[in-house]
Structure formats: C-alpha cells, structure tokens
Amino acid sequence: MKAAGRSVGARLRDHLAASDPGLLRLTAGLRTVGAIALTLAVLAPAGLAITHLVAGAMTSMAATFAIRERQRRAQAVTLAVGLPVALASVSAGALLSERVVIGDVFAVALIFCAVYGRRFGDRGMSLGLIGFQMYFVSLFVGASPGQLPGLWAVMAIGFACSAVVRFAVVPVTPTGLLERLREAFRARMARLVTAQLALLDAGPDEVDKALEEVRDGTARLHETALMIQSRLEAGTPDEPTARLVQRRIADAEIAAERLGLLLLSARSAERADTLTLHLPGAPAPEVGRMPGPEEATALLRRDLVALSTVVLRSGPSGTGVAQVRNRLLGYRDEENLPAGSAAVRDVFRGIGEAARAVMGLRIALDGPQDESDDSPATARSREELDAEDAAIDAEETEEEKGEKPKGLERPTTRAAVQVAVGSTLAIVGGELLSTDRWYWAVLTCWIVFINTASTGEILVKGYRRLLGTVFGVVAGIMLAALVGGNTTAAFALVLVLIFAMFYTAPLSYTLMSFFVTAMLGMLYTLLHTYSWEVLLLRVEETALGAVCGVVAAALVLPVHTDRRTNELLVTVLERLSEVTDAAVGQLSGGLPADLLDKARELDQALGDLRSATKPLTHPVTPLRARRTNARYVVALLETCAYHARALAATAELLPTHPSIAADPRLRGAAGRTVRNIDTITARVADDEVTAPVETGPSIASLLAGDDAARYGRITGRVLRHLERLDEAVVGLARPLDVPVTAPDR
Known part of the structure; x- marks a missing residue:
C-alpha cells in the first residue's frame, strides 16, 4: 500500500507531473526543438548556405513559440496568416538594410504595431511577435534583396515544419492538456x-x-x-x-x-x-510532542x-x-x-x-x-x-461591463508608445556602439516590455536579462571553444540550448536569458562571425536596451509600481467583499449566488497582485521595510481568500448537506467584516477617506443566545472561517495605514 511499492515509471510520471503541471514546459521545449530539427533535416540535403539554414531554424522557432491560442483551429489560422506577415517583414528588412534612416523609422513603427497588436487578443499578439522577430532575423543573417527568393522558400519550409510538429508530432488538445x-x-x-x-x-x-x-x-x-x-x-x-x-x-x-x-x-x-x-x-509556532x-x-x-x-x-x-x-x-x-x-x-x-x-x-x-x-x-x-452534483446547474452569468480605458489610458496603447520611445533611444545608442549589431539593444528594450505593466516590473526584468546575458557570454565562449568549427556539433548544441531556454522560461527569466545568449554564441560560430568582441558587444547592447526600456517606462506615460499595486489591491478587496457577502448571504438563507465564479475571480485578482508586487519583494530591493510590508499584505490577503473560498464552498452545500442549515443571524454578525473590507477598499482607492475599521465581540459570541436552536446548527467550521476572516481583515488595517477603533461596549 505504500508509495514505495509503486512502479518506478509511475513514480517518475508523478514527479514530472508535479514539477511541470500539464507538461507545458516540456511540450514547449519539444515542439520548438522538433520544429527546428525537422526544418534542418529538410533543408540540409539541399546544400544551402549556413545563413539559409540559420534563417530556417529561427523561422521555425518564431513560428512555434509565437502561437498563443489554445484551440487547434485558431492556431492553424494564425500560422497561415503569420507566413505572409513573416515574408513581408523579412522583405522589408532586406530592402531597407542599406537605407539607415528609413530602416530605423520602419523598425520603430513595426515595434509599435507589434506591441499595440496585443489589444486584439492572442492572434494580434502572435502576429506582432512574428513580424518583429522575422524583421530582426533578416538583420541577424544580413539578408539582401537578391537573397529574398531563397529566404522566402526557406521560411515557408520553416512554417510548414512548425505546423507538422505542432499538429502531428507533438499534438496538444485542450482535453488532453486538462x-x-x-x-x-x-x-x-x-x-x-x-x-x-x-x-x-x-x-x-x-x-x-x-x-x-x-x-x-x-x-x-x-x-x-x-x-x-x-x-x-x-x-x-x-x-x-x-x-x-x-x-x-x-x-x-x-x-x-x-x-x-x-x-x-x-x-x-x-x-x-x-x-x-x-x-x-x-x-513556526512553538511545538512539542503530539498530545495524546x-x-x-x-x-x-x-x-x-x-x-x-x-x-x-x-x-x-x-x-x-x-x-x-x-x-x-x-x-x-x-x-x-x-x-x-x-x-x-x-x-x-x-x-x-x-x-x-x-x-x-x-x-x-x-x-x-x-x-x-x-x-x-x-x-x-x-x-x-x-x-x-445534482444541485450544480449550468446557468450562465452576465459579465460585468465596466467602462474600459480609452486612448493613451489603454494599457496596450501606452505600452506601444513607451516601447516605441525606448526603441528609438536604443537605436540611436545601439548604432553608436555598433552599426552592425545595434538591433540587440532594440530587441532587449522590446522584450522587457512583454508581460509587464509597471516601471518596477520592467526594471526587474531588465536586470534579470542583463544578469543572464553576462553569464551566457561566459558560457558561449566556453562552448564555442569546445565545438570549434564542427557545424554538426554546433547545431546539436543549439538544439539543446533552445530546449533548455523554453523549458526554464516560466521558472526563471535569468536562466532563459543565459541559454539565449549561449545559443547566440553557437549561431555566431555557425555564421563564422564569432569573436570575444561580438559577445562583449552583446552585453553592452543588452545593458543599453534595458536602460532605454526603463527610462522610457519611467518618463513616458509612466505606471509606477505603487499605482499598479494599489489598483490591483482595490480589485482584490472588491472581489473579496463580493465573495464574502454572497457566501454569508447564502448561509443566512438568501438567494443562491454563483459563488464558484466569484471565488475564481478573487483568485485571479490575487494572482495578478502577487505578480505585480514582485518588484517590491525582489531580494535586491533596498527598501527592506517595504518588502516586508508587501509580503505581509499579500500573505494576509491569501489567508482571507482561503477563508472566503471555504465559506463559499460551505454555502453551496446548504441544499444538500444535512448538518449545515441557514441561519439569518449570520448576515448581521458578519456584516462588520464586509463593512471593514469595504472601508479598507475605499481607503486604498482614496487617501481622503478617513473611516476606521471596526473591531468588537467575536462572531461566535454574537451568535450565542436563546435563538441558537431555532435556526438549526451552524457548524463550528463556518464560525471558525468567519472569525479567522474577520481577524485577517482587521490585520490588513495596520500595514495599509487604516485606523482601527473598538466600541465602548
């Protein structure tokens, strides 16, 4: 019966499933490496130049990782539309390679469109990624107008190989992933x-x-x-x-x-x-032997x-x-x-x-x-x-329709303007460092804006990319010396490094940057352009691009980390209030509410807040007290969310569970908790609000009385969750500078 008695294969599968949920990282690595390997296998027998092999490999890589949709049909459509986008982008890069000013203007416009495309969902983001990446592939391989027909054929093969691997070799269906x-x-x-x-x-x-x-x-x-x-x-x-x-x-x-x-x-x-x-x-609390x-x-x-x-x-x-x-x-x-x-x-x-x-x-x-x-x-x-199970129905709920931001207040528009300004600075500075490798600064500036929403997040991401690049340069030097001029060994190492890059990307951006830079060392070796000076220039361009990104984020339509976290904190508190109020209402005998969806929205809002506070809780931050405060607030909110989820789950048992009965007194007893959540929400949203958080008798004592038997038994678990939630909400007041008052009686 013990786990040790299970087969080695089963234990390995369990270990892999726990370390990589859904095998998402493994799938991403295998798909990308498989697409590149298949592309090289198709192109190599034709005796093409190394530049065409590299272009084909990078095309299949971009066509694989850029796709964001979950449904296979949508993925196929994006791949089909992405090919002409890629061809147009490479053509523009080749045609404008000798026209410096026009090429730079086009690069900035392309970057703006690529970031702005996120506004149109997954497909818009995917096409923006493909267009941007393929433009810089043309710069990387030094494409010229005369090479375009050959490059078009190579790119078409790269897209086709990416599709074969995605849909036939390493298929992932929504049902299988779930x-x-x-x-x-x-x-x-x-x-x-x-x-x-x-x-x-x-x-x-x-x-x-x-x-x-x-x-x-x-x-x-x-x-x-x-x-x-x-x-x-x-x-x-x-x-x-x-x-x-x-x-x-x-x-x-x-x-x-x-x-x-x-x-x-x-x-x-x-x-x-x-x-x-x-x-x-x-x-840990002071512990001793288990009692009993x-x-x-x-x-x-x-x-x-x-x-x-x-x-x-x-x-x-x-x-x-x-x-x-x-x-x-x-x-x-x-x-x-x-x-x-x-x-x-x-x-x-x-x-x-x-x-x-x-x-x-x-x-x-x-x-x-x-x-x-x-x-x-x-x-x-x-x-x-x-x-x-029988009580769970399929009633659809109406989504809340709030007023969406417009113009420069829209996150995608703001980010597009910021990255365009940052890229302009990176182009100017990058060309001062090198007229041939300036695009590395632009690439870094663009990447630090992906999946970031505040100046602090961009600063942390830029720091991690620079750190990974520095160590990657050292690894690239060692690997280049190891493979020498062996093309087969270099391509094999490229595949290994690409797999490691995609497998570690969700875990550590620093590790991903390390493998990217080491891989570039191999590509430079293949293109016979490798040198110590080139890799050192890579570090300089990366540092320049990171600085330009941070400067643009801080000076152009800035979204400071404090503002971002406060907005998300307000959202979390509003969701917490909704879940708590709805669960208590149902436990009090009110109308059923869609508690599962409300709890899910709370979890999603809390996840967004947790990500946004990473710049505040980063180990290198000099503001130690602020880091401690941010961790404490997030931990308290996670505690509140746990008790709110438990209350919601208990409330949904009311129609079916014989030991849980509705008690109208709960709404009055727990009303203080909901009011306190709303008070803290108002205080975070508006500094002018001065209403205090109220404390008083425990919820259990408020429920004690002659009416206890009249309404049936309220389980001790419900009371414990309500009391713990009340205590955690009051605990939020201190780190958020909300005054607390206690009644005289």
Whole structure:
C-alpha cells in the first residue's frame, strides 16, 4: 500500500507531473526543438548556405513559440496568416538594410504595431511577435534583396515544419492538456500530504524547514488549481461538467490546506494562525510532542501515508485501496475517531474530509466508481456527493461591463508608445556602439516590455536579462571553444540550448536569458562571425536596451509600481467583499449566488497582485521595510481568500448537506467584516477617506443566545472561517495605514 511499492515509471510520471503541471514546459521545449530539427533535416540535403539554414531554424522557432491560442483551429489560422506577415517583414528588412534612416523609422513603427497588436487578443499578439522577430532575423543573417527568393522558400519550409510538429508530432488538445493538469493536481496534492507527514514527525529544530515545505506545497497546489480553472471551458464538453470539476478541485484544495492547518495546530500549544501557511519565512509556532497517546500519533502517520496513496490512485482502486478509503472516510463519523485530545481528533476529521474531497474529485474526473466495497460511511459520503452534483446547474452569468480605458489610458496603447520611445533611444545608442549589431539593444528594450505593466516590473526584468546575458557570454565562449568549427556539433548544441531556454522560461527569466545568449554564441560560430568582441558587444547592447526600456517606462506615460499595486489591491478587496457577502448571504438563507465564479475571480485578482508586487519583494530591493510590508499584505490577503473560498464552498452545500442549515443571524454578525473590507477598499482607492475599521465581540459570541436552536446548527467550521476572516481583515488595517477603533461596549 505504500508509495514505495509503486512502479518506478509511475513514480517518475508523478514527479514530472508535479514539477511541470500539464507538461507545458516540456511540450514547449519539444515542439520548438522538433520544429527546428525537422526544418534542418529538410533543408540540409539541399546544400544551402549556413545563413539559409540559420534563417530556417529561427523561422521555425518564431513560428512555434509565437502561437498563443489554445484551440487547434485558431492556431492553424494564425500560422497561415503569420507566413505572409513573416515574408513581408523579412522583405522589408532586406530592402531597407542599406537605407539607415528609413530602416530605423520602419523598425520603430513595426515595434509599435507589434506591441499595440496585443489589444486584439492572442492572434494580434502572435502576429506582432512574428513580424518583429522575422524583421530582426533578416538583420541577424544580413539578408539582401537578391537573397529574398531563397529566404522566402526557406521560411515557408520553416512554417510548414512548425505546423507538422505542432499538429502531428507533438499534438496538444485542450482535453488532453486538462487531463495532464488533473494528474499534476493529484501529484502535488500527494506531495503536500507527504510534506504534512514530515511536519508531523519533525523535531523542534526541523519544524521550520518542514513548515516551509508545507507552505511551498500549499502554494504549488493552488497554482495548479488556477491553471485548471483557466482551461476548464476549453477542455470539458459542457458547462455543467466544467462547473463540477471546478467545484471538486476547490473542495480538494481547501481540504488539503485545512488538514495542514489542523496538523500544525495539534503540534502547537494553541490553534495555529492560517497566516502561518501563507507568509514566506514566518516562524513556526512553538511545538512539542503530539498530545495524546502514542498510538494516536502512529495512526495519524499511517493514515497520512494512506491518504497520499489514495490521492495518487487514478485508475481502478481494488479491494485494498477501497478498504483504506473506507477507513479514512469513517473518520467523518464521531464514533470512529480514535482516542486522543480534541486537536488530534480534529486532524483525523481533517483526514476524513480530505478523503471525501479526493473521492469527489475522482468521481468528477473518472466517472462512476465501483461501489461494491463501500462501507456505510463511504456510502453516505457518496450520496452527499451525488446530491451536490445534482444541485450544480449550468446557468450562465452576465459579465460585468465596466467602462474600459480609452486612448493613451489603454494599457496596450501606452505600452506601444513607451516601447516605441525606448526603441528609438536604443537605436540611436545601439548604432553608436555598433552599426552592425545595434538591433540587440532594440530587441532587449522590446522584450522587457512583454508581460509587464509597471516601471518596477520592467526594471526587474531588465536586470534579470542583463544578469543572464553576462553569464551566457561566459558560457558561449566556453562552448564555442569546445565545438570549434564542427557545424554538426554546433547545431546539436543549439538544439539543446533552445530546449533548455523554453523549458526554464516560466521558472526563471535569468536562466532563459543565459541559454539565449549561449545559443547566440553557437549561431555566431555557425555564421563564422564569432569573436570575444561580438559577445562583449552583446552585453553592452543588452545593458543599453534595458536602460532605454526603463527610462522610457519611467518618463513616458509612466505606471509606477505603487499605482499598479494599489489598483490591483482595490480589485482584490472588491472581489473579496463580493465573495464574502454572497457566501454569508447564502448561509443566512438568501438567494443562491454563483459563488464558484466569484471565488475564481478573487483568485485571479490575487494572482495578478502577487505578480505585480514582485518588484517590491525582489531580494535586491533596498527598501527592506517595504518588502516586508508587501509580503505581509499579500500573505494576509491569501489567508482571507482561503477563508472566503471555504465559506463559499460551505454555502453551496446548504441544499444538500444535512448538518449545515441557514441561519439569518449570520448576515448581521458578519456584516462588520464586509463593512471593514469595504472601508479598507475605499481607503486604498482614496487617501481622503478617513473611516476606521471596526473591531468588537467575536462572531461566535454574537451568535450565542436563546435563538441558537431555532435556526438549526451552524457548524463550528463556518464560525471558525468567519472569525479567522474577520481577524485577517482587521490585520490588513495596520500595514495599509487604516485606523482601527473598538466600541465602548
């Protein structure tokens, strides 16, 4: 039954699925390398010049990584339209190569259009990338008008090879990708349970490290859940199925995170704060031996291993796994809980709830299961899941239509103007450094604007690109000396470096820049233009381009990091208020709301904020207090989001779960929390707002009274989430400089 008993191949697949969810990085690397290799295999027998081979390889690479659509039909259309765009761009580069001023003006106009194209969605961004990249391919290989017919043929072959690899050799369908993401979710959930097991056994000197692993596992599980949510509509046959999978993924994530919190609480002198699971570097609470008899600890250890095994089992369970599942689900009944302290018994309850969430996820993903070995506890859990599934409908919700920015306020227009100005500066400075390699400065200036929205993000990206380039130059020198004049070895190294570039791109921009520069060293070797001076010039041009990008971002229509993070913070708080208010309203007996979509919007807004605060939390930032404050605020918001998601999931159980009943008193008791969220939102959005955040009696005390029995039982879990959410919202007031007042009574 232990994970060690599984086959080596299965363990390797689980490891790969957990480290690369959906195999997105592996697929990107294989597609790009495959397209380049196929292009070279087609072109090499024709005895073409090295410049044509390099142009063909770079064309297939650009045609592969530029495509952004998820549907295969849309990808095919973009590839078909991208070929004439690429031909026109290369032709312009060749025809204008001898006309410096006109060529520079055209380059700036092309860059503006390429960035502005993001306004038109994925296809606009893809065509902009193709046009921009192919213009600089013509400069890189020194294309002339007389070479154009040969280059056109080579480029057409590059596009064709890219299409063959994309649609036939390494195909990716939305359904298949979603299936791999589901496997990644299972693998990461199993890893999180394993990390929780390590936390159970950690000694006093090891608990901080064990807690960090639990914290990292929780974050990775949430990351995978967001990736699944973003692909549900394309990867599922209909809306009800998408909603069902979304619900089960959310249940499993909440159950896994709650289990870690309960385990940490059982090991500490008092109930652990949820913030501890979200704040990087937060010290673990003081811990000691697990309370209660040793037998209970041994059972916990056994059942955590069993839970990890049940999570990973995606096929037919078999009698042995069914018996383990029945035992874990039995912990949902009080009479089956082992003897121990209240905190330890809570952990066993958490294991039971996690097992139920795993079973619900398996039913949603794999369809009906064999029920012949079900225990009474398992049968009851299955009935609850069936009732919940039946309650999920496919009602469509109207999207909010807010006023969109226009003119220079539109992000795509602003970015296009900024990059055009920055590129103009880079062209002028780059040509002063080199009349032949000036385009490296422009390329760097353009790249630092991709997927960035504030001056701070551009500064960090420029710094990382420069750092990767410096180390890449050193690697390029060593590799060039290693291959010498061997063309085959150089092309083989180029393929290896390109694969590494695409495989590491989502993990580290510095690593990606390192592999790009090392690859360029190989290309220069192939073109017989390699020298130490060329690679040193590469560093100088990169530094110049990064500086020009930062200057343009800071002086032309700037979006300061503070402004960007404040805007996103307001969005997160508004989404948090909506989820909380809707969940409390439903728990109070109000009309049903689309809580799943609201919770998803909250998660997306929080993810955007987390990305925007990276410049503030970067290790090299000199503003240490500001970095600590930003991390603390994000961690508090993640804590709030966790409790809001849990409340939303509980509220959706009302029609089907017998132990949860609506209580009208909840709206009044939790109204203070919603008002406090709105107060903080107004304060962040407008410095003139002076309304304070209110504190007062606990929510549990507000619900105590003679009416408790009248409205049915409100579970302790609901109260705990409400109280923790209330505490976290009040905690946000201090770092955001919002005054806090307490009533006299």
